[in-house]
Amino acid sequence: MNIHEYQAKEILAEYGVKIAEGGLAYSVVEATQRAREIDGDVWVVKAQIHSGARGKAGGIKICRTHAEVEKAAEELLGKNLVTNQTGPAGKTCSRLYIEAGTSIAKEMYLSFMIDRTSERVIMVGSAQGGMEIEKLAETNPEAIIKIYIEPAVGLQDFQARKMAFALNIDTAQLNHAIKTIKGCYRTLRDLDANILEINPLVLTTNNEIIALDAKMAFDENALFRRHKIAELRDNSQVDSREVAAAEVGLSYVGLDGDIGCMINGAGLAMATMDMIKLAGGEPANFLDVGGGASAERTEKAFRLVLADANVKAMLVNIFAGINRCDWIAEGVVHAVKNIDMKVPLVVRLSGTNVEEGRRIIADSGLPIITADTLADAAEKVVRARNEVVAKEG
Numbered sequence: 001m002n003i004h005e006y007q008a009k010e011i012l013a014e015y016g017v018k019i020a021e022g023g024l025a026y027s028v029v030e031a032t033q034r035a036r037e038i039d040g041d042v043w044v045v046k047a048q049i050h051s052g053a054r055g056k057a058g059g060i061k062i063c064r065t066h067a068e069v070e071k072a073a074e075e076l077l078g079k080n081l082v083t084n085q086t087g088p089a090g091k092t093c094s095r096l097y098i099e100a101g102t103s104i105a106k107e108m109y110l111s112f113m114i115d116r117t118s119e120r121v122i123m124v125g126s127a128q129g130g131m132e133i134e135k136l137a138e139t140n141p142e143a144i145i146k147i148y149i150e151p152a153v154g155l156q157d158f159q160a161r162k163m164a165f166a167l168n169i170d171t172a173q174l175n176h177a178i179k180t181i182k183g184c185y186r187t188l189r190d191l192d193a194n195i196l197e198i199n200p201l202v203l204t205t206n207n208e209i210i211a212l213d214a215k216m217a218f219d220e221n222a223l224f225r226r227h228k229i230a231e232l233r234d235n236s237q238v239d240s241r242e243v244a245a246a247e248v249g250l251s252y253v254g255l256d257g258d259i260g261c262m263i264n265g266a267g268l269a270m271a272t273m274d275m276i277k278l279a280g281g282e283p284a285n286f287l288d289v290g291g292g293a294s295a296e297r298t299e300k301a302f303r304l305v306l307a308d309a310n311v312k313a314m315l316v317n318i319f320a321g322i323n324r325c326d327w328i329a330e331g332v333v334h335a336v337k338n339i340d341m342k343v344p345l346v347v348r349l350s351g352t353n354v355e356e357g358r359r360i361i362a363d364s365g366l367p368i369i370t371a372d373t374l375a376d377a378a379e380k381v382v383r384a385r386n387e388v389v390a391k392e393g
Contacts (some may be wrong), residue, residue, distance in 0.1 A: 001218045002050040003232045006097040008214035011191070012198075015183040018210050022099035024048075031073035034098035035066050042101025045072040047093040050237040052199075052215065053083040053132070059093065062101065069098065087256070091237055102212060107200035108167045109133055110181065112149075112188045114195070121149040121188065123159070123181075127168045129200035155185040169203070176209050191229055192222035241285070245304055250289060250297075252304060257282025259385055260305035260314035260343075262298075264289050264323065272317045275378035281385055284311050298331030302339055313344045313385035317377055318351070325349045325357025333364045344369060344384035348377035 009019045023034035035043045047059035054060050059081045061072040073096055082090035107130035115122040126144045128136055137144060145166040149155050157178065164177040180201070188196045197215040204210060223230040235243045245252030251266070255273075259281045263269040266288050273283040285308065289301045305314060318328045332347060348371040349357045361368050369384060371377035 001220050001233055003216055004048040005214055006048060007232050008216040012187055012211055012214055015187045017180050017183045018208060020100045020102050020210055022097055025096045025098055028070055028073040031096050031098055032066055032070045035069040038100045040100050043069055044099045044101055045069055046097040047076045047081055048095045048097055049081055049091040049093055051083045051085040051091055053085060057081045057083045094236055102210060103205040104202045105205045106203040109199050110201045111197040112185055118148055121151060123147045123149060123163060125163045125166055155182055173207055173209060180209050192219045192226055194219050241304060241307060250301060253286040255283050255285050257284045258310045258312040259381055260284045260311040262287050262289060262301045262305055263317045268319055275374050279378040279382040281382035284308050299335040299338055302335040311343060312388040313381050315377055315381040316347045318349050320351035324353040325351055326353045326360055329357035329360035333360060336366050346371055346377050346381040
């Protein structure tokens with residue numbers, strides 16, 4: 001789960017990380033008022049969307065008068081910002097963060113994330129901040145330092161000092177830098193965050209170290225014990241289909257293809273999407289209905305997949321272990337009759353009571369295309385999709 005920049009900064013401030021003075025605004029009037037409340041003669045108006053590279057998309061504006069703040073707020077509120085992270089659909093800005101301008105002497109990069117390969121936390125830093133870390137990794141990989149942290153031990157002082165020296169921090173600011181680095185680590189550890197990124201972390205002309213931007217993402221599987229974090233979710237920044245799926249207990253991720261998928265088990269879902277691509281198609285979604293695919297749950301999954309107007313064909317691929325194929329087949333037949341499907345449907349069943357499940361589908365009289373193997377199912381659904389596209393053309 002992602003959160004907004006201002007939310008991440010509020011959390012970091014609780015852990016001793018210094019941030020610039022700022023305030024949240026939902027309207028032009030509020031934006032102007034926030035600027036009046038903040039001392040200084042320079043303000044930064046920042047669009048709050050779940051994406052990086054906002055500056056390149058025009059989502060960050062530097063203002064030197066209250067009139068400029070008002071104009072910037074008018075331009076940004078309600079605007080759809082498209083960045084290299086949002087995809088072509090973009091994300092709509094519904095709130096702004098008005099922040100005091102900062103006199104920057106040096107920009108740095110600092111992040112913490114879970115490295116599943118090493119099963120440790122990795123701290124990444126660079127004395128060259130303010131730019132995309134991916135580009136820096138390509139052009140100057142030596143400028144990036146990585147330090148692995150053993151979770152059972154935690155971040156050690158010598159590791160924090162090593163990172164501070166790598167960021168070219170002067171000895172006069174060394175203690176402040178170590179406090180900032182350790183505060184960031186505690187934030188990640190204490191709140192079950194997957195990633196914490198500060199880009200840039202700046203040294204001001206007043207010799208202060210400030211988190212000028214902040215990005216945090218959290219492990220959704222741990223939100224049950226992080227109620228305050230869960231309350232920070234902004235559903236307007238999330239695919240509406242994913243929100244609807246979460247409400248009924250389904251795991252759904254929207255994709256850019258046009259072949260809808262309903263599958264039980266994450267591994268089988270991944271394999272099915274790979275087979276669809278191998279057959280020349282593009283999956284429209286990842287949908288894991290889990291082990292309890294009852295008739296009602298199956299119908300909800302169908303409606304969720306078909307809510308995507310881009311879907312030209314649908315594939316149901318079920319391996320019944322705890323479940324039974326005859327239960328699944330009954331659910332599919334029930335869903336198709338209730339929904340009145342307009343797109344081709346391919347169903348592949350395997351596992352417990354598979355023969356009975358196939359019989360139920362065959363006797364239903366519905367135009368359901370059946371398949372015996374995963375490869376066969378992928379080829380048939382791609383063929384059905386191509387026929388639909390050809391007719392539309």
